[in-house]
Amino acid sequence: xKKFVFAGTLILFMLLTALSVxxxxxxxxxxxxxxxxxxxGQYPPFNFVDENNKVTGFDVEIGQEIAKRIGVKGxxxxxxxxxxxxGLLAEKYDLICGSMSITPQRLETLAFSSPYYRxxxxxxxxxxxxxxxxxDLKGKKIGVTLGTTYEKWVRENIxxxxxxxxxxxxxxxxxxxxxRISAFVTDKIVGAMAIxxxxxxxxxxxxxLYEEKMGIALNLGNPELKAAIDNALIAMKEDGTYHSISMxxxxxxxx
Amino acid sequence: xxxWGIIVHYFPFLLQGTVMTLKISxxxxxxxxxxxxxxxxxxxxxxxxxxxxxxFYVWIIRSTPLLVQLFLIYFGLxxxxxxxxPFMSGVLxxxxxxxxxxxxxxxxxxxxxxxxxxEAARSLGMGxxxxxRRIILPQAFRMxxxxxxxxxxxxxxxxxxxxxxxxxxxxxxxxxxIGSTYKxxxxxxxxxxxxxILTTTxxxxxxxxxxxxxxxxx
Numbered sequence: 001x002k003k004f005v006f007a008g009t010l011i012l013f014m015l016l017t018a019l020s021v022x023x024x025x026x027x028x029x030x031x032x033x034x035x036x037x038x039x040x041g042q043y044p045p046f047n048f049v050d051e052n053n054k055v056t057g058f059d060v061e062i063g064q065e066i067a068k069r070i071g072v073k074g075x076x077x078x079x080x081x082x083x084x085x086x087g088l089l090a091e092k093y094d095l096i097c098g099s100m101s102i103t104p105q106r107l108e109t110l111a112f113s114s115p116y117y118r119x120x121x122x123x124x125x126x127x128x129x130x131x132x133x134x135x136d137l138k139g140k141k142i143g144v145t146l147g148t149t150y151e152k153w154v155r156e157n158i159x160x161x162x163x164x165x166x167x168x169x170x171x172x173x174x175x176x177x178x179x180r181i182s183a184f185v186t187d188k189i190v191g192a193m194a195i196x197x198x199x200x201x202x203x204x205x206x207x208x209l210y211e212e213k214m215g216i217a218l219n220l221g222n223p224e225l226k227a228a229i230d231n232a233l234i235a236m237k238e239d240g241t242y243h244s245i246s247m248x249x250x251x252x253x254x255x
Numbered sequence: 256x257x258x259w260g261i262i263v264h265y266f267p268f269l270l271q272g273t274v275m276t277l278k279i280s281x282x283x284x285x286x287x288x289x290x291x292x293x294x295x296x297x298x299x300x301x302x303x304x305x306x307x308x309x310x311f312y313v314w315i316i317r318s319t320p321l322l323v324q325l326f327l328i329y330f331g332l333x334x335x336x337x338x339x340x341p342f343m344s345g346v347l348x349x350x351x352x353x354x355x356x357x358x359x360x361x362x363x364x365x366x367x368x369x370x371x372x373x374e375a376a377r378s379l380g381m382g383x384x385x386x387x388r389r390i391i392l393p394q395a396f397r398m399x400x401x402x403x404x405x406x407x408x409x410x411x412x413x414x415x416x417x418x419x420x421x422x423x424x425x426x427x428x429x430x431x432x433i434g435s436t437y438k439x440x441x442x443x444x445x446x447x448x449x450x451x452i453l454t455t456t457x458x459x460x461x462x463x464x465x466x467x468x469x470x471x472x473x
Contacts, residue, residue: 038421042434049431053268078431079421083330090333092341092421170434198437 026070026224029094034075035067037216038087039098041078042168045193045249046099049078058249062116063097065241066216069232080167082147085110088217094225099187101149101212111222112215113229117246117254120208121150122188126176127203131183134206137161143172143184150185153209173200185209189250261441265432269442272428273449279342279424280411280453283349287410288403290350291357296387298362309358316355322416324348329420345417353410360406364399365391397468404461408454415450425449 029035039047039059047057055076067074077093088096088110102112125131131140139160144151146165154161164181166172172184173194188208194200216229236242237255246253297309316324329344339347368391376386396403418427429446433439 041431044435048435050435051264053265053271053428053432055431077421078423078427080419083326083419086330087421090330091338092329092333167430168434170437174437174439200437 025222026228029072029225030070033072035063035070035072035095036075036077036093037063037067037095037097038077038079038084038093039063039096040081040084040168041076042081042170043099043187043190044169045197046187046190047076047078058117058245058254059097059099061245061249062236062242063095063216065236065245066097066229066232069235070228081145082167084147085217088219091219094218095229096217099214100217102215103149106217109220110217111220111226112217113226114233115213115215116233117214118211119187119189119214119254120211121153121185122191122208123183123185123205124176124191124202125183125205126179127201129182129203129205131205134158134209137183140182141180143175143181145169145172145186148186149212154185157209169194173198173202177201187212189254193250257444258438258441261436261438262445265436265442266445268432269425269428269445269449272423272425273453275422275424275428276411276414276426276450277453279345279349279414279417279422282346283353283414284407284410286346286350287353287357287406290354291361294354294358295361295365298358299365313355313358316352317359321348321352321413322419324352325416325420341417341420341422344420345414345422349410349413349417352413353406356406356409357403360399360402361395363402364395364397367398368394397465400461400465400468404458404465407457407461411454411457412450 039055041047041049041055043057043059045057047055047059050056055078060076063076064074076097079087079092081098084096084098084100085106087093096110099117100106100112102115106112123131123134123137131137134157137158139162141162141164142154142158143164143166144154145168151163151165154163164175166175166184169184169186169190172181172186175181176184177200183205188204191202191204195202195204218225218229233242236245242255243253246255294309294312297305298313300306300309325344325348328339328348329341332339332344372390372394373386376390377383381389414424415426418424418430421427423431425446429442433442436442
């Protein structure tokens with residue numbers, strides 16, 4: 001038995017160290033006629049599932065517009081945020097078009113398009129909370145979505161923070177309303193929309209923590225695909241398509 | 256307390272998710288059963304290499320979590336150039352996983368058949384394969400069906416894990432809709448109800464099967 005376990009483990013390791021796959025190029029996407037892009041579907045109004053069980057929102061329409069301009073069909077794929085980069089690296093989809101901010105750390109493993117919108121990090125609490133500033137968060141239970149820049153920021157900047165990680169913003173909205181967490185940090189527009197559209201019993205606290213630029217992520221070594229995305233973004237900003245998508249979902253132009 | 260409007264509106268969408276859950280369950284159940292049977296026979300083989308292969312498979316699967324196996328197949332294999340989609344990955348992980356449990360169940364059924372049965376068949380001139388097929392396995396399955404049924408029910412519930420690899424089955428459908436409705440109670444209640452229907456139907460059908468093959472014992 002021991003010998004067998006050893007041999008089995010050896011074979012497993014040999015398999016694991018075998019070759020990795022190469023990135024899918026623009027030609028392959030055109031030949032396939034489909035451009036798939038990932039998002040969580042848990043991030044209204046940027047991406048979410050509507051009352052007809054359809055994935056929609058700002059990110060989805062931007063992704064579909066890019067696909068249209070490349071001449072293929074855009075297919076949104078919903079996946080958990082903490083596995084979204086692993087899925088891209090494993091080529092389960094071609095892009096991440098789900099409000100991912102461009103960070104130096106992510107640029108080590110991924111390529112990004114030019115920024116497609118700007119927003120920032122904001123603290124939200126229940127509307128009856130006594131928290132009024134970042135300083136009040138010390139030692140409190142703070143919610144963040146796992147694997148976000150917000151998680152990193154809270155861990156690095158808030159003393160003794162009791163960080164609770166979630167799969168998406170709606171979970172945190174419910175948790176803050178129930179009082180299980182004292183506050184959560186997410187995108188300002190996302191939180192503001194939850195308050196406005198869903199009557200979530202929340203309020204914004206303090207100023208923007210920091211500004212972020214969101215990009216469309218793709219695998220490294222795809223210069224043609226990146227150029228095609230950037231060109232599509234420039235064109236839709238020029239001809240007003242971007243403006244109307246932004247106004248439709250967010251009520252402001254976020255370029 | 257319950258928002259019935261939400262339930263009425265979203266129930267059809269959850270049903271769509273249930274169809275996907277059912278599809279994965281049935282396919283994984285079928286292959287899981289075949290894998291289980293083969294592994295059980297391997298483990299009972301007189302050949303030491305075959306026996307150890309069967310034992311290794313059952314050991315490695317039963318000693319690791321299904322979620323890790325699922326991620327290994329879905330996220331890990333593409334690194335080796337094997338890219339299975341979410342559906343294939345999900346079915347494969349579930350079939351391999353439930354196969355290991357079925358193997359032990361079926362093996363238990365086989366060894367519970369008295370050795371006299373084997374000896375009698377062999378002395379009538381039946382070969383080992385024919386004996387296994389005609390004499391041992393039919394009796395072994397009668398013994399194994401209640402425990403196999405248990406494995407099937409567990410399999411159906413375990414399909415909820417494939418929601419983590421982008422497959423829009425019942426659990427992921429539910430989670431996605433909570434994201435826009437903020438109604439976790441109604442939504443998860445509906446999901447639980449639909450899972451209960453699937454598992455209960457399976458149990459009832461297997462119970463009927465059990466009674467049918469038990470007829471000659473009465």
